[in-house]
Amino acid sequence: MALTGAQLHDLLQRKWGRSYDLQIFRRGERLYLQVMWRYLGQGSFALSEDQYEARLERISAYLSELGVQQQVVDFLMSTREKPRIGRAVSFALEVE
Template sequence: MTGTQLRDFLQRKWGRPYDVRLFRRGDRLYLQVMWRYLGQGTFALSEAQYDAHLERIGRQLRELGVEEQVIAFLERTREKPRIGRAVSLPLQLPE
């Protein structure tokens, strides 16, 4: 998954290019779609920085082998990021 593909998925799903993070709690790894988005007044990244960030996340998802999980999750979830609440996907890492 490239950063451009990830951005397109986010844009199609929710109409905004939301921020995403990889988050580790204990031995679990999560992909979190945050409530902040590119173009929001308080969003800390420029468009170039955001695109570079998504490229890094996309590369990590490829390296972990979880791209299909992310795509399936984004296609089926009914949750929406909202202030103070991220949409979280617990990643099942291949062995």
């Protein structure tokens, strides 16, 4: 299953009603996806809409390369956590 940036954006909108920023980071041997508390339209958000969409496209392409797109979809649909100021929602990616 391919996951586009637009689909990722739609998932974030349906889940939380906001276009939250995403980050992928490595801690030791583990990779994590983080849903940050910053979002498109927020006064302090540093990206324009075009930059945000390009960012989600890059992230979705990377997730597809890793083969973890279904894990991400499942996590986003099932988590009860919500990003709050100073606290991101983190998800450990199970990369083979």
